[in-house]
Amino acid sequence: MASIQETLTELVPVKQAELVALKKEHGHKVIGDVTVDQCIGGGRDIKSLFWETSLLDAQEGIRFRGYSIPELQQKLPTFKGPAGQGEPTPEALVWLMLTDTIPTKAEADSLTHELYKRSEIPQHVVALLKSLPKSLHPMSQLVVGLMALQKDSKFAAAYASGVHKKEYWKHTLEDILDVWAKLPELAALVFSNTYKDGSVGSKDPSLDYSANFARRLGYNKPEFDELMRLYLVIHSDHEGGNASAHTTHLVGSTLSDPYLSYSAGLNALAGPLHGLANQEVLGWILDLQKKFKAEGKPVNKETITQFAWETLKSGKVIPGYGHAVLRKTDPRYTSQREFALKYLPDDELFKIVGTIYEVVPDVLTEHGKTKNPYPNVDSHSGVLLWHYGFKEFNYYTVLFGVSRALGALSQVFWDRALGMPLERPKSVTSKWILEHVNNS
Numbered sequence: 001m002a003s004i005q006e007t008l009t010e011l012v013p014v015k016q017a018e019l020v021a022l023k024k025e026h027g028h029k030v031i032g033d034v035t036v037d038q039c040i041g042g043g044r045d046i047k048s049l050f051w052e053t054s055l056l057d058a059q060e061g062i063r064f065r066g067y068s069i070p071e072l073q074q075k076l077p078t079f080k081g082p083a084g085q086g087e088p089t090p091e092a093l094v095w096l097m098l099t100d101t102i103p104t105k106a107e108a109d110s111l112t113h114e115l116y117k118r119s120e121i122p123q124h125v126v127a128l129l130k131s132l133p134k135s136l137h138p139m140s141q142l143v144v145g146l147m148a149l150q151k152d153s154k155f156a157a158a159y160a161s162g163v164h165k166k167e168y169w170k171h172t173l174e175d176i177l178d179v180w181a182k183l184p185e186l187a188a189l190v191f192s193n194t195y196k197d198g199s200v201g202s203k204d205p206s207l208d209y210s211a212n213f214a215r216r217l218g219y220n221k222p223e224f225d226e227l228m229r230l231y232l233v234i235h236s237d238h239e240g241g242n243a244s245a246h247t248t249h250l251v252g253s254t255l256s257d258p259y260l261s262y263s264a265g266l267n268a269l270a271g272p273l274h275g276l277a278n279q280e281v282l283g284w285i286l287d288l289q290k291k292f293k294a295e296g297k298p299v300n301k302e303t304i305t306q307f308a309w310e311t312l313k314s315g316k317v318i319p320g321y322g323h324a325v326l327r328k329t330d331p332r333y334t335s336q337r338e339f340a341l342k343y344l345p346d347d348e349l350f351k352i353v354g355t356i357y358e359v360v361p362d363v364l365t366e367h368g369k370t371k372n373p374y375p376n377v378d379s380h381s382g383v384l385l386w387h388y389g390f391k392e393f394n395y396y397t398v399l400f401g402v403s404r405a406l407g408a409l410s411q412v413f414w415d416r417a418l419g420m421p422l423e424r425p426k427s428v429t430s431k432w433i434l435e436h437v438n439n440s
């Protein structure tokens with residue numbers, strides 16, 4: 001069986017030739033126009049990014065290399081064996097995102113092994129993390145840890161020694177495998193530094209990436225391992241325009257190595273309109289519960305509607321609802337709901353999430369601003385973690401950060417393998433726009 005490195009060594013020249021042919025045959029053709037609204041409106045729908053690992057449809061949601069989430073669940077190998085014996089593993093998804101092929105169980109397992117081998121964290125990084133104040137947000141701690149690991153970047157070392165540009169992708173792949181392997185370790189250290197005594201649970205070479213991450217965080221239940229697999233798969237990639245993926249790609253385009261590029265992506269993910277929304281959702285639900293308990297009222301459709309309006313009237317967003325591109329319920333929300341129906345149908349917070357779903361789309365529609373009144377991925381993830389006793393919700397975005405590395409860095413691999421150039425779109429001033437529209 002070929003390793004991931006051997007498989008990619010065969011594939012890279014094929015994909016390079018395909019891109020050359022695409023440019024030669026179709027390079028001059030138009031795929032979109034840009035309006036003034038789009039230019040001053042965050043670039044929505046402008047087709048100007050190249051992203052191979054996944055594609056988002058506004059109505060249907062995300063597809064990874066052409067496969068929807070339910071299709072991944074039917075086709076990708078699981079921890080126990082072939083597809084269908086539980087949730088797919090993130091290692092299997094990574095193989096698919098990198099190679100454009102569904103892996104066999106043996107191929108996915110080889111990647112598990114490869115990542116396990118590389119997972120050790122140097123002592124200077126452990127000491128650095130332990131020196132950080134517990135009050136520093138876990139996302140900031142994760143970035144500090146990843147930046148400190150950059151000392152060992154194989155790409156940066158190869159570049160400094162004058163390696164030929166045709167070889168960049170090999171050193172980039174080395175770094176990407178290292179970052180994927182070490183991120184859960186860093187994340188577990190951040191967790192322990194923030195909420196425990198600084199020590200982490202032990203890992204086990206017979207387990208997969210997700211179960212080992214769960215053990216490092218102190219969780220031992222196979223059901224929680226399944227949740228971790230689902231979580232790491234569905235948060236991994238959401239095409240290229242979202243802020244964390246785009247930032248990683250942009251910074252990588254300067255030939256910053258994968259440590260530097262993904263640290264930048266994590267900083268984008270840490271914003272409340274992006275990945276931090278998952279902690280905001282949990283906070284919103286707990287505030288809602290607390291308020292109505294204090295007032296002696298039940299949490300039901302009426303009180304949730306009242307709370308939603310209070311949020312909107314105080315000039316805040318309802319976290320976990322709306323999306324820049326999607327215009328329907330996020331399939332990542334649906335897959336988490338299905339998990340909850342299977343494993344925790346009677347959970348109190350899960351029921352509240354269900355009731356929120358029954359009323360908030362109508363409230364947002366009546367409010368009349370948001371283009372998409374439906375829930376996104378963040379509106380469900382927190383209650384699943386909470387159910388298993390994972391209540392440190394300021395930490396939730398770190399889990400998202402471990403997952404998003406899988407997609408964003410799979411694309412960075414192809415960016416270097418395909419020789420993608422420095423990203424540098426054109427900006428214009430308001431004066432330029434006025435002159436342009438008046439003269440056309």
Ligand code: FAM
Nearest residue numbers: 273274277317318319320321322323324369370371372376
């Ligand atoms: N609650 C209240 N107002 C909302 C809203 C929500 N959930 N979603 C959108 N709006 C408002 C938005 O703030 C904007 O208002 P202004 O005109 O006053 O600026 C208006 O509706 C139009 O926005 P839009 O075009 O529908 O959405 P955008 O593309 O500008 O923004 C989001 C997209 C995701 C930033 C926005 O829906 C939001 O703030 N949602 C809540 C935060 C959240 O859940 N973020 C996580 C997104 C997630 F998928 C992820 O990245 N992990």
